[in-house]
Each structure stands twice: as structure tokens, then as C-alpha cells.
Amino acid sequence: MIDPDELLMIPGPTTLSSRVRSAMARPQQSHVAPEFYEMFKESLELSRYLFGDRSGYQFIITGSGTIGMEASAVSLLEPGDNVLSIETGYFGHRFSTLAEIHGAKVDAIVTPLGERVNQEIVEKKLKQGKFKVLLFTHVDTSTSVMNDVSALTRIAKDNGVISVCDSVCGVGGARLVFDELGTDIVLTGSQKAIAAPPGATLLALSTHALDVMEKRKTPIASYYMNLLRWKPVMDDPKIYLTTPAVQVMLGLHEALLEIKEEGIENRWTRHERIGQAFRAGIEALGLKVLPKENSTASTVTTFYVPQGTNAGEIQETLRSQFGIHIARGFGDWKDTMLRVGHFGNTSATDIIALLGSLELALAKSSKIAPGKAVEKAMPLLER
Ligand SMILES: Cc1ncc(COP(=O)(O)O)c(C=O)c1O
Structure with a gap:
């Protein structure tokens, strides 16, 4: 120990503050008690602050960062969709794999070891006009390489492509303002720069991303990772979908409060x-x-x-x-x-x-x- x-x-995971540890050590409480959903609603608001998101939709779901990645992939992608995936390390490759599992045709750009992606190569690829989604990692924890989220989002936008950023190793530590960037989905995990325990994934979705999910021709092939199923729960946390990891959510709430206090x-x-x-x-x-x-x-x-x-x-x-x-x-x-x-x-x-x-x-x-x-x-x- x-x-x-x-x-x-x-x-990641990283050292927890004594406040976060104490929050998690509270007696078990009911996930449908008013105290829980009030706390959860506040966490969603604090998460808005964390992401710099006033215009989009916030999600906090029990599960590790990979759940956030897979929920994004399965909710957006339909079989046969073309995806451009940037691999700056192991986690970029994981995103390609997830997209493929959910039926997408993935074209991967694998960067030389230690290098962020060359934006000109991305631009050239996206100009082909066949891609629906661009997947990329903000900071790939396997290599520590950081991509330029702002530039990649802009290139995607200019070419009418949906941008999805895995910022499991970014949000809360590396500069990122969702509203200014205009990325369609940014997702993270609780256990890294947020300094909460592992076990929650947090996502910010643009209205465009949600719109694309709502207008799909085929159903989303997942129960748990279907973001459209989670949307009503985020609008009203009183609604039961699955039992959240209550203790993790208590720790996360305290960590988000600490972030707000630090600024x-x-x-x-x-x-x-x-x-x-x-x-x-x-x-x-x-x-x-x-x-x-x-x-x-x-x-x-x-x-x-x-x-x-x-x-x-x-x-x-x-x-x-x-x-x-x-x-x-x-x-x-x-x-x-x-x-x-x-x-x-x-x-x-x-x-x-x-x-x-x-x-x-x-x-x-x-x-x-x-x-x-x-x-x-x-x-x-x-x-
Ligand atoms: C950049 C990145 N993406 C995704 C993941 C997957 O997150 P998790 O292990 O919480 O499922 C990690 C985990 O270290 C990561 O560093």
C-alpha cells in the first residue's frame, strides 16, 4: 500500500488531496437521494467550468477514460464511415482500434516517435473529402507527445469533418477551452490532471456532435456507451440509467471544487x-x-x-x-x-x-x- x-x-492515477480522500471516505449514500443528485448536478456545472464549455453538453459517466473514447466512437460512427485517426502513441492506436471495432474504415497517420502530427499531412488527407470523423489524442501518455488541438480542430472544421479529441491526459492540466476551440467532442478521465480517483469519464459534446448522433441511419450498437441514452440523465440526474460509482463521484466532485478554487x-x-x-x-x-x-x-x-x-x-x-x-x-x-x-x-x-x-x-x-x-x-x- x-x-x-x-x-x-x-x-495517472495521481496523488489525491486529503479533501478528496475524506470525501470518498463518507458513509455509503444512496445514488437516488436528493443529496447525490444535487452533488452530481453541481459536478456537471463544475465540469463546464473545467472544459471552458458554455455552448455544449456535459457528460460524466462511471467508467474509465476508455469508456469515454468508446462511447464517442460507437455513438458517432456508423458501419462503413471513414475515419482519419492520428496516432502519436499507444492511445492514438487504441482510438483507431475502437473505431474499427465499431465498423469504421480507419486511415491512420502514425507519427514518427516523439513528434506531434504534421498538420499539412492532416489537411491534405481531409481535403480528400471522404472522412466523417477525425480522431486524435491531445497528450499521448505513452510518448508524452502533445498535439495542437486548436490547429487540428480548425483543419477538421474547414473540411466539414467532426473532430474528437482524447484529452485523458490533458484536461485540467494542459490549456484547453472547449468553446474557443470548437472541437466536437473532448473527453477525459478523472484520474490524471483532475486529480480525482480513477473511475469516471467526462465529456464535452458540441450541439453538432449530438445532432449527428440523433440523425444516424442505424441504431447505436451499445447500451451502456450510447451517449443519447445518457443525455436525459445529464439533463436530470434524478433519472436512473445505471448505478454510478457513488464514492468515485464524491471524490470527483471535491476535486472539481478544488480546481475551481485554484482557478x-x-x-x-x-x-x-x-x-x-x-x-x-x-x-x-x-x-x-x-x-x-x-x-x-x-x-x-x-x-x-x-x-x-x-x-x-x-x-x-x-x-x-x-x-x-x-x-x-x-x-x-x-x-x-x-x-x-x-x-x-x-x-x-x-x-x-x-x-x-x-x-x-x-x-x-x-x-x-x-x-x-x-x-x-x-x-x-x-x-
Ligand atoms: C491519453 C490516454 N487516453 C486514454 C487512456 C485510457 O484511459 P483509461 O485507462 O482511464 O481507460 C489513457 C490512460 O492512461 C490515456 O493516457
Whole structure:
């Protein structure tokens, strides 16, 4: 069991505040009690604030981020629809797979490792005129690569294509204003930059996205993931569809309140500052950050470990000696890369603690002399 004094800095879930933990520790309550639906209604309003959404529709559904992805895919797509899917890592590929499972013909653009998608290639493809939907990931947690949501949405709009953004690793940490962007669907999960427990997916839908779902020729081939079935519940949370994960919803509500209290602009700025300081610290050690300079994210960072060292061993030293939990590289990169989630409640102090501990852990197995990372990061963390 993780000790409350230990730092959970994997790319989600992340450390919960004591307020969120206390909210979840309340006695079990009824999901049809007035207190629950009042709380849920308020969460939907807070989620509007989080997404910067005044014009669209908010959904909060029990289930992980993948439920949000699949609900978007199955509710929008009809068999034979053409989809352009951008794969900047594992989660982009997951979106392609989901679309295919639901009968779409998927054309995938797989970006070179560590690079966001080239917008000209997307534009050229969409100009062909055959695509109904563009799927893309905001920040792909497997690579830490961030795409330009604004540019991709604009290209989709210019070509009459519905845009769907998986921002599981973005919303709440990386700058995103749904109304300004005009993306048709943005979805996220509760366990990353929102700093709530895993178990809820949050979506913002444009009126256009809902309209497309309502005008489908074929029925939506899912009960649970049919967003049209959830719409009345979001309009009136007194309506029963399925039993929500009450405790998760209590934690999420508290986390959303904390976001409102911090202020979303302040939160984005904090994430930018700590992300930049963390990357600068890593680079000061002579280590390479995987994403190219224009593709880095404020929420997560993937970086290479020094040659001759093993990522798993460094990860284990951090855990056993310093009480800090980070993740290894994804899949094939598990021995050569490390991944850090610096989002949600991550503070400047946490970044210094991690960089200092990392330097000491690296000094055991490489020629790296401790001190440089913290020295480089500290001034960047000052307000
Ligand atoms: C970018 C991205 N998309 C989707 C998912 C899937 O979310 P979940 O694991 O909550 O189903 C994740 C999970 O890490 C993710 O990072």
C-alpha cells in the first residue's frame, strides 16, 4: 500500500488531496437521494467550468477514460464511415482500434516517435473529402507527445469533418477551452490532471456532435456507451440509467471544487511551470526528453535513461529509497525510458524532490554527478 507520505508521480492515477480522500471516505449514500443528485448536478456545472464549455453538453459517466473514447466512437460512427485517426502513441492506436471495432474504415497517420502530427499531412488527407470523423489524442501518455488541438480542430472544421479529441491526459492540466476551440467532442478521465480517483469519464459534446448522433441511419450498437441514452440523465440526474460509482463521484466532485478554487488559468500556468522545470532538470543531466521541442506536454514527460542503465532499476531505487513512484517507458521502451506524471496536485516541491532523488538514483549506476538538475529547475519554479 502506498504511504500517504510517498509521491505518486506515475502518469495517472495521481496523488489525491486529503479533501478528496475524506470525501470518498463518507458513509455509503444512496445514488437516488436528493443529496447525490444535487452533488452530481453541481459536478456537471463544475465540469463546464473545467472544459471552458458554455455552448455544449456535459457528460460524466462511471467508467474509465476508455469508456469515454468508446462511447464517442460507437455513438458517432456508423458501419462503413471513414475515419482519419492520428496516432502519436499507444492511445492514438487504441482510438483507431475502437473505431474499427465499431465498423469504421480507419486511415491512420502514425507519427514518427516523439513528434506531434504534421498538420499539412492532416489537411491534405481531409481535403480528400471522404472522412466523417477525425480522431486524435491531445497528450499521448505513452510518448508524452502533445498535439495542437486548436490547429487540428480548425483543419477538421474547414473540411466539414467532426473532430474528437482524447484529452485523458490533458484536461485540467494542459490549456484547453472547449468553446474557443470548437472541437466536437473532448473527453477525459478523472484520474490524471483532475486529480480525482480513477473511475469516471467526462465529456464535452458540441450541439453538432449530438445532432449527428440523433440523425444516424442505424441504431447505436451499445447500451451502456450510447451517449443519447445518457443525455436525459445529464439533463436530470434524478433519472436512473445505471448505478454510478457513488464514492468515485464524491471524490470527483471535491476535486472539481478544488480546481475551481485554484482557478483554471492558474492551474494551467502551474502545470506549464512545473513541466518546463522538470524537462529543464532532465536535460541539465544530459538526458534526452522523448518529445521534440514543439511536442512537449505540461502534464507528463517521457525521457531516456543514460546508456548502460536500466529504467526498471532506477524506478525501483526511486520507490524503495525515496518513496517516489514513477513509470517505466511504454511497451518496448520499458528498459530505456522513464515516464513521469507531473499533474493534478504536483507542486514545485514535488518536482525538486523527484529531480534530487533521480540524480542520486542515477549517480549509483551512471557517471551523472548529482546537483545539476535541481540547480537548473529551481529558478524556473520560482513564481
Ligand atoms: C491519453 C490516454 N487516453 C486514454 C487512456 C485510457 O484511459 P483509461 O485507462 O482511464 O481507460 C489513457 C490512460 O492512461 C490515456 O493516457
